[in-house]
Amino acid sequence: MENGFNTIAEKGLGFFGKITASISHELKNSLAIINEKAGLLEDFALMADKGIPLDPERMELLAGQIIKQIGRANDIIRTLNLFAHSAEEPLKNTDLVQVLTLVIRLCSRFADMKSVTLAPDIPTDPVTIQTHPFFAEHLICHCLTAAMDWTGMEKKLNIGMEHTDVDVRIHIFPIDIAKQSDKDSVPDQETQMLADVLHARVEQNTVSNMLSLVFPRSIPSGECCPGA
Amino acid sequence: MKEKVLLVDDEKEFIETLAERMQNRGMEVSATTSAVEALKMAEEESYDAVILDLKMPEMDGIEVLAALKEKNPELQVILLTGHATVQKGIEAMKLGAMDFLEKPFDIKVLSEKIKKAHTQKMIIAEKHTQEKIKQIIQEKGW
Numbered sequence: 001m002e003n004g005f006n007t008i009a010e011k012g013l014g015f016f017g018k019i020t021a022s023i024s025h026e027l028k029n030s031l032a033i034i035n036e037k038a039g040l041l042e043d044f045a046l047m048a049d050k051g052i053p054l055d056p057e058r059m060e061l062l063a064g065q066i067i068k069q070i071g072r073a074n075d076i077i078r079t080l081n082l083f084a085h086s087a088e089e090p091l092k093n094t095d096l097v098q099v100l101t102l103v104i105r106l107c108s109r110f111a112d113m114k115s116v117t118l119a120p121d122i123p124t125d126p127v128t129i130q131t132h133p134f135f136a137e138h139l140i141c142h143c144l145t146a147a148m149d150w151t152g153m154e155k156k157l158n159i160g161m162e163h164t165d166v167d168v169r170i171h172i173f174p175i176d177i178a179k180q181s182d183k184d185s186v187p188d189q190e191t192q193m194l195a196d197v198l199h200a201r202v203e204q205n206t207v208s209n210m211l212s213l214v215f216p217r218s219i220p221s222g223e224c225c226p227g228a
Numbered sequence: 229m230k231e232k233v234l235l236v237d238d239e240k241e242f243i244e245t246l247a248e249r250m251q252n253r254g255m256e257v258s259a260t261t262s263a264v265e266a267l268k269m270a271e272e273e274s275y276d277a278v279i280l281d282l283k284m285p286e287m288d289g290i291e292v293l294a295a296l297k298e299k300n301p302e303l304q305v306i307l308l309t310g311h312a313t314v315q316k317g318i319e320a321m322k323l324g325a326m327d328f329l330e331k332p333f334d335i336k337v338l339s340e341k342i343k344k345a346h347t348q349k350m351i352i353a354e355k356h357t358q359e360k361i362k363q364i365i366q367e368k369g370w
Contacts, residue, residue, distance in 0.1 A: 037241075
């Protein structure tokens, strides 16, 4: 199992890098807009010096747009902060709704890049399980980004959640299983290792075209994760 | 003569504002958020420079760059990247980009690069004219 943990830790580091790189790009885009809006205000000030009258409505609009972008950047940083802290969390009681919401947010840029719409319909109340939040995020994100390559014509992925006393299921659908190649099918080695560590299962239903991640409500003591 | 520029970036607010600022500086600017649309525009119009974002939906900036250069090898393309590294710069240059810029950037720096692209285009056009004249002289035997 030690070898498995080492591989998972290495893959986890890669996952952390991929997500933080994506977030920093998103943040850069927001900063670039703020930079241009502030630059335009500066242009207007220079034009006013040359006798071109200022348009107060335009000024107000620009200020509002800058405030909106600051809100966007703040939201991006808040997401990054939540994600970063999840990496230092041990095995603990975790709200899987919160984890899934965070993952959907983290994956939204990947979805945008692939022109895929993510349509979550998940419970609003907490659904608590005992798990390792970072590994759970990694597993869900890995499956969700893989599924982005298997969408149908509509290029849309629905994301749902069901729960019983025994387990919690995250469903991603519809997926076109025929689009999977030997290289990118799930569960691959990375998925299987993560699932093993979390005592979870990844199932594909060829009838309902659904990819499901099944998390147990709890993990037997001492069986998950280094340091847990 | 006005520099004619095509801006391509999926962030609508970014290109709209940048286009206005460039117009304030006397440039003629067209803008699109779609990579596919950009390819069509570059085919229909002649631009001094194309300012192209590296990360876009539909098509990656590198793919767009390759498609643009295939249709017009002399087109001057300036790539916009989130994080400019030496490696990325080398990659962009190898693929035929004229230059690259890291977001957010100073508009003075971008304007300089566009002016350079405009000059480059004029040198290429002049070279083509000279070759044409030379060819006519040879054909007519003057």
